[in-house]
Amino acid sequence: MKFHHDVVIVGAGLAGLRAAVEAAEHGSVALISKVYPTRSHSGAAQGGIAAALGNEEPDSWEWHMYDTVKGGDFLTDQDAAEVLARDALRAVYELEHMGVPFNRNGEGTIAQRAFGGHASEFGKKPVKRACHAADRTGRVILDTLYGQALSKGIKIYPEFHLLDLITDGNRCAGVSAYELATGDIHLFESKVVLLATGGFGKVFKVSSNCFANTGDGVYLAYQGGIPLEDMEFVQFHPTGIYGLGVLLSEAARGEGGMLRNGRGDPFMERYAPTLKDLAPRDMVSRAIAREIREGRGVGGKDFVHLDLTHLGPERIREKLSDISSFVRIYLGLDTTKDLVPVAPTCHYMMGGIPTDLNGQVLNPESRPFHGLYAAGECACVSVHGANRLGCNSLLDLVVFGRRAGKKILEDLPHLEGSSLQENTLEKSVSKVQAIKSRKKGEKAWAVREKIQELMTEACSVFRSGDGLAEALDAIGELKETYENIAIDNPGLRFNTDLLEALELGSLLHLAEAILVSAKAREESRGAHFREDFPERDDEKWLKHTLVQKTEKGPRLFYKPVRITRFEPKPRVY
């Protein structure tokens, strides 16, 4: 079928929903999502959303901006960090007005707690900045924005998978999508497309990400000639449940929990004397990996302990109940009495589709690509630089989701609708047919497991030039294998076998983009740590990576970091 809307938004997590709610004021909005909106991965965010409300103790947006820039190891574009920190107050009040059930303090204002890398007076001591609803903050914001979308009558297309971006001349004119329930391929014609497809943590073996996080929107932008920014910066969250990777929020440490090595020592004070367990995630993950490497993992194994036993049952029940239930269900342990085995888990992509401050996607010349917008984890504004602070991602989603929605409303009157030809869908149809018609070949899951293993081996917390080069060779071979994958399921209804094969194409190319970018960056900054180049090198590398897909393979080029207020300096906590 052919659908017409002014605006097509792909992805119904926080960024997509927030943009949709804004754009629905004056336009006809379609929200396309691979899962039902309430099942988007924003709902898995636990700890909170940062804003310098100062409800618990003095705070200021300038301190928040500084923390964001320093947390990003000075790769953060400072104009973006300023927008984020300044707009945070309005954004959180707005969420409260929409009905988010935040926890309250004795005054009846929104309760706030400490979180990694957030400090007062430009780094002096931890500050309570994380607004939260127990440890399910993302989930309740998702539910609230979903309600807002319903109240505005936004048309939702659930369980539709993005197949291709449709361009008309030099502008984006819609998308094609695969309807999971029926197997039909539909054309969505629009004046504007906003990508809000989230992250792609599924390129790694151990990940806090959901199965749907395969980066479809990011890959299609890349395939369409948009260079991807800062792809080498992959966040590993320090505390994933050992083996499973299920997230145990930093709120656990914000509430007073601490990490202990195999000897029972709280080791973070050796790595970050001021903020200790509340240092930024890249530093804590590296510290854990070092403890393990140097033989101080628990029982000589590859994990450490998260200790919440001193917090008391009441605080745990009130503030950390979800993570305690995960620990009970998956490990059979009780957080009020037992130490919890944890290890770093792939969590968040700092890089993605480059945009300006209003969500406009930037072409290789750094100019807006007409009709195409992006927001949320799939985008790179770049507000998180080389390492994102906890609680800044929910904030990013609602702040930049709204800005993209506003910009779209501003642009709509000047954009014309396209009249796309009947044959527009041919490419998408043949993409699906090629996979379905192949009788014999390697299975998608087997190729995906190989990608995940080699990425985990070569491109996790510690990286080296040799390891990255080997992984790149292996990815090259897997790209050839991918051309010949086959599936079991020829059916039309809920063919998730086909879906996974399509998603694999995204994972494969994005893994390559990460590796190429990581191999080239011969320094260590934020989440990108090169054992062969362990120091930060501002002279050569204070710049954003851009990787563009070409016929000859990925091409790298760079662009400067926007520095407005804070000159780069050594990053100690």
Next chain:
Amino acid sequence: MQEMSFKILRFDPDRDEAPWYQTYRVMAEPGERILDCLNRIKWEQDGTLSYRMSCGHGVCGSDGMKINGRCALACQKLVGDDTGREVVLEPLPSFRVLKDLIVDLEPFFAKVNKVRPYLVSGQDPPEKERRQAPEQSRKVNEVIRCILCACCTAACPVTAENERYLGPAALVWAFRTIFDSRDEDTLERLKGVDSRDGAWGCVNHFECTRVCPKEIPVTKSINMIKREIEKRLREEE
């Protein structure tokens, strides 16, 4: 590692006249999720098998299904949780089956939408946040754990007999706004669920409470709505 047998109800309306069971065998560790086993079956043995899943840890609510006769999340049940080596997997009851373990959730979400799951407030909001005492905000602490997995509604004997009944999940969402001190439409909301197809449809079977993977006291919440209806719509008249 032990060999497990999974007996799964299969149905493709395009090909099958009636649902049928297919049995698969997989090796599994006691600490593995039922979802891990399902994934291995699909990846390694039979790509035609369909089920929903996403987050894998009980937050998104996609993989609700009947596991050994009881509605639950496949990602939240471990191999070691179930005695016996045969696990029977069936789609959520009370809903139309679209394919294998996937049911039609449109009527489910339509009922949630019917309770208007968003705050209604006539006044312009203040510049900052609205004040709310901690004890006021705590009233919804349990119901906001709902992830819309539909296990409760599928397990509800009343839902099975009366398709017009809102069902436990939608009532949990109604609770959320009725007991939110910031909402200004309480009376209309109470009127909206003051019927046999609303809160009064519940006759305390407690199945919803038993199966809720987020341990929400669902039946108790519905009874609190009934009490509020009595208090606000009857006694005050």
